[in-house]
Amino acid sequence: xxxxxxxxxxxxFLLTFFSSCQQSSTNRKKxxxxxxxxxxxxxxxxxxxxxxxxKEFNLLFPDSLVELGGNKHIISSYFDEIGxxxxxxxIDMATFHNLRFDDKxxxxxxxxKRYFMATYGAPKEDRxxxxxxxxxxxxxxxxxxxxxxxxxxxxxxxxxKTDRGNIYYVLSHVxxxx
Numbered sequence: 724x725x726x727x728x729x730x731x732x733x734x735x736f737l738l739t740f741f742s743s744c745q746q747s748s749t750n751r752k753k754x755x756x757x758x759x760x761x762x763x764x765x766x767x768x769x770x771x772x773x774x775x776x777x778k779e780f781n782l783l784f785p786d787s788l789v790e791l792g793g794n795k796h797i798i799s800s801y802f803d804e805i806g807x808x809x810x811x812x813x814i815d816m817a818t819f820h821n822l823r824f825d826d827k828x829x830x831x832x833x834x835x836k837r838y839f840m841a842t843y844g845a846p847k848e849d850r851x852x853x854x855x856x857x858x859x860x861x862x863x864x865x866x867x868x869x870x871x872x873x874x875x876x877x878x879x880x881x882x883x884k885t886d887r888g889n890i891y892y893v894l895s896h897v898x899x900x901x
Contacts, residue, residue, distance in 0.1 A: 764872025767811045773874070773899040774807040789813060792838035815893035824855045824891050828880065831893045835878050836867050843869045843876070858882040863894050873900050
């Protein structure tokens, strides 16, 4: 009888121990996620925080270029009515004059997706690749979206019709959510 009681107590102790370890692991993951959100939600890109002036932004990015994951992107910044940065668009330079809708275009988008996944994990929304016939001039097919606290990150493929033909490029934007 003593052996059964001792065994039962041991089993209860082990189950309690493992259950508390799993719970603390889940709590740790949530704390890390919350910390990441707090640490990055005000960052638009690089050292540029949302709310900085156009002059401050231009000092940080004088040539309108930024490198993300070893790939250069052309930056376009947007400011709210009181002059604070609230949106940054980035076009992958390798796709800037791209006339092909093919796997190489999708590979460039995947590079950007992996760049953001390294910091923020899997996107909240992943819609895959666009269908060429459904693309609209001047519009972006948003493939992946991350919501990080008070900011939203989106990557996709845009179409621009020109006299040289259709240009498809990889575009991302980081917006301050209201």
